[in-house]
Amino acid sequence: MINIGDILRAFGVINGEQLKEAVDRHHREGRRLGETVVDMGLASQEQVDACLTKQAAINANEVRPADAAALADYATERLLEKAGDNVRDITGVYEVQRK
Numbered sequence: 456m457i458n459i460g461d462i463l464r465a466f467g468v469i470n471g472e473q474l475k476e477a478v479d480r481h482h483r484e485g486r487r488l489g490e491t492v493v494d495m496g497l498a499s500q501e502q503v504d505a506c507l508t509k510q511a512a513i514n515a516n517e518v519r520p521a522d523a524a525a526l527a528d529y530a531t532e533r534l535l536e537k538a539g540d541n542v543r544d545i546t547g548v549y550e551v552q553r554k
Contacts, residue, residue: 456514457526459488462506465529466522468498471536 460478463469469477469492481491489503509522518526 457510459503459506459510461529462510462513463492463498463503465526466506466509468492468502468506473497 460474464471464474473492473495477488477492477495477497480495481488484491486494489507492498493500493503512518513522513526
């Protein structure tokens, strides 16, 4: 199951730093993440609602091709972030180096 924070970030509504700040505040205040993002002025209620609709479709395995492409790009980005220094870019193709 994919969470709303990942959806917001995958579709470019917020960036990684904004997501981290919103999640921290969400935990401190005990409110829903979408409400927190709107209260912080990072997204409109309409943007959050659209992402919640995408989240429901994804979790029900009813993903549109365009949404699947955006999620694949986001997943690749997240994997590369986690790999850190073990990843190098060779002529536009990412290669994970084994230790």
